[in-house]
Amino acid sequence: xxxKHVKLATIxxxxxxxxxxxxxxxxxxxxxxxxxxxxAESMSxxxxxxx
Numbered sequence: 001x002x003x004k005h006v007k008l009a010t011i012x013x014x015x016x017x018x019x020x021x022x023x024x025x026x027x028x029x030x031x032x033x034x035x036x037x038x039x040a041e042s043m044s045x046x047x048x049x050x051x
Contacts, residue, residue, distance in 0.1 A: 018025045
């Protein structure tokens with residue numbers, strides 16, 4: 001398999017997951033965004049603490 005096939009398979013799987021389980025997909029997306037927000041907040045605090 002080359003990169004194009006892997007990319008198409010990934011897109012197909014994500015589409016199938018969103019269509020078959022929209023509540024779970026939304027929950028997963030919200031959790032991912034929450035994690036990114038926490039990481040950004042931690043990084044901001046770290047940079048602010050550097051003298």
